[in-house]
Amino acid sequence: MSENNLDALVADAQKKLDEQTVEIVQLHFHPEDGAPYWLEQAKSLDFDPLKDINCFDDLKKFPLFEDDSLRGGPVQRFLPKKSHGKAKYVFETGGTTGLPKSRCVVDDFRIDYEMFSETLPDESFPRGSNWLMLGPSGPRRLRLAVEHLCQHRGGICFCVDLDPRWVVKLLKRGKIDEVKEYSAHVIDQAMSLLSGGHNIKGMFATPKLLEALALRLIDEGSSVEEAGITGIFAGGTEFTPQWYRFCKEELLGPNVYITPTYGNTLMGLACGKPFDPADDYKITYHAPQPRAVVEVVEFDDYSKRVGYGETGRVKLYTLTHELFIPGFMERDEGEREQPHEKYPWDGVSGTRPFHEIAQATTVGVY
Numbered sequence: 001m002s003e004n005n006l007d008a009l010v011a012d013a014q015k016k017l018d019e020q021t022v023e024i025v026q027l028h029f030h031p032e033d034g035a036p037y038w039l040e041q042a043k044s045l046d047f048d049p050l051k052d053i054n055c056f057d058d059l060k061k062f063p064l065f066e067d068d069s070l071r072g073g074p075v076q077r078f079l080p081k082k083s084h085g086k087a088k089y090v091f092e093t094g095g096t097t098g099l100p101k102s103r104c105v106v107d108d109f110r111i112d113y114e115m116f117s118e119t120l121p122d123e124s125f126p127r128g129s130n131w132l133m134l135g136p137s138g139p140r141r142l143r144l145a146v147e148h149l150c151q152h153r154g155g156i157c158f159c160v161d162l163d164p165r166w167v168v169k170l171l172k173r174g175k176i177d178e179v180k181e182y183s184a185h186v187i188d189q190a191m192s193l194l195s196g197g198h199n200i201k202g203m204f205a206t207p208k209l210l211e212a213l214a215l216r217l218i219d220e221g222s223s224v225e226e227a228g229i230t231g232i233f234a235g236g237t238e239f240t241p242q243w244y245r246f247c248k249e250e251l252l253g254p255n256v257y258i259t260p261t262y263g264n265t266l267m268g269l270a271c272g273k274p275f276d277p278a279d280d281y282k283i284t285y286h287a288p289q290p291r292a293v294v295e296v297v298e299f300d301d302y303s304k305r306v307g308y309g310e311t312g313r314v315k316l317y318t319l320t321h322e323l324f325i326p327g328f329m330e331r332d333e334g335e336r337e338q339p340h341e342k343y344p345w346d347g348v349s350g351t352r353p354f355h356e357i358a359q360a361t362t363v364g365v366y
Contacts, residue, residue, distance in 0.1 A: 009344035013289060017345075018055040020290035020319050025053045027080055028324040037069070037077040038324060056293070059317060060303055062326035070101035079104045079322055091141035093265040100139075103265050108322045109141050112268035113149040115288055116261075119271050120153075124231030124257035128154040129201035132229075134190050134209050136164045141265045146204045158198055160189040187212050194227045202231045207238040207247070214251040225256050235261040235269075240352075241281040248281075260285070262351055266318050266325060267292045273340050273347060285351065286343030293317040296336035296348050302329060305346075306336050313354055331357060 028035045029042055029049045042049060047061050070078075075090050083106050091109070092100040131150035137143045137159060150157035170179045190213050194200060205213065210232065214224050224232075232252075239260045252258060260272040262285040270285040270292075287294040296312040298304045306312035314332040318325040333354045337347035 006339065006341055006344065009341060010339050013339075013344045014056075017290040017293065021056045021059060022054060024319045024321070024324055025049050027321060030080070033080055033082040035078050035080045035324065056317075059326040064302060065325050065328040067101055067328060070103065071099040073102070075102045075104040078324075079106070083322060089144065090139060091144075091265050092139040093141075101265075103141075103323065105141070106322055108268070108320050109145045110148050110152075111320075112288060112291070113145045114152050115291075116269045116271065117149055117152055120231065120233070120259075121257065125153065125202045126230070130155040130199050131157045131202040131204070132190060132193055132200050133157055133159040134186070134203060134205040134213065135160075136162050138163060142204070145269075150202065153202075155202070156198075158193045158200060160186055160193070162186050183209070183212055187216050191216060194229075200228055203229050203233075205232060205234050207234055207243055210234055210247070211243075211251060214247075224252055229256060232256065232258040233261050234258060235263060239283065241283055244281045244283060262348075264330075266323070266328065267294070267316055268318075270294065270348075271343065273337075274342060282349055283351075284337045284340070284347040284349040286340065286345060286347040287316075289343075289345050291318075291320050293319070293345075294348055295346065296334060299333075302327075308336050308338055311335050311350075314348060314351065330354075 027033070028038045031039070038049075045062075052058065052061065076084055076088065079088070086106045089105045089109070091103050091105055093103075131146065133143060133146045133150075135142055135146070143159060147157040147159065167179055167182055170176075170182070186209060190209075203210075217223055217227055239262075244260065247258060248254075260283050261269050262272075263269040268288045268291060270287045273279075273284040273286065285294075293316070295305050295315045295317075296310075297315045298306055298312055302313070302315060311333060312335075314330040314334060316325065316328045316330050318328075331354050332351050334348040334351040337349050339345050340347065
């Protein structure tokens, strides 16, 4: 693609982002139908969101969003009032120390994963085939989202039972043997499902669990491919370029497709730039604009983006009909990457725990 064509795509994406920003701010601050949390916050702002937010860059007028606001209830206070009468879900994140952060959702998880579905190749994720969800269960968005993705593509999703909070507690107590036993218990569940004649072709897995499953299959004289899996999407900061190469070359082989993803309860799902051998397994993620935006900003000034190729902290904006977050500092850092023709907006590569808190972060079984 020529530079002029890419520039045109970038300009069009920016226009759509500006329009989305205005629409979402108008909704969440609507005097009658807006979100209770933001209507209350508006009283202390030194500007009028309904009049003074006219493009994405105007969101810098808001103070940074503190994630402690997501702890406790009522959980529907971030949801615009016009959605309060609909069937709702509660998704949690965190919870290993203090109250978990919660998000109230109606349809966002379905929309996010239907958008993601359009990026998956049908030859690797055949329509109508079934899926294995090898990841956290309980009050987490991921479990229902993967199930909806599978159903959207015409299949049935088979899920394991996994409580990552218990694993983190075990790790903090130094009970490594019990963690290994729990991981083996999760893999036992996956092996039972794969051997059950369920026509499972697609799979979500975390890097650690995918590796554990692949090694178990190898130990038993089989492989992920021989188990019937043809397509996998995985996510998390454990998905490094080194692991990516190891996974493709040693665990999966050339006939099993795998794509990296990066996301959370607030963002949705950021897709990986299509695999290119010339990138030497470098992983670049692009947020699902215009519903969510990721910036890589300076460590000492969160209002300024770093240059392309430079390192900074990840800053998230959520702009959906169900959630508005005008600038939240993620617990990750990485490098700012150029727009791509498939995703004509900034990306982030090398995602890893923010260096100031990395040593205090406990990574569990997933």
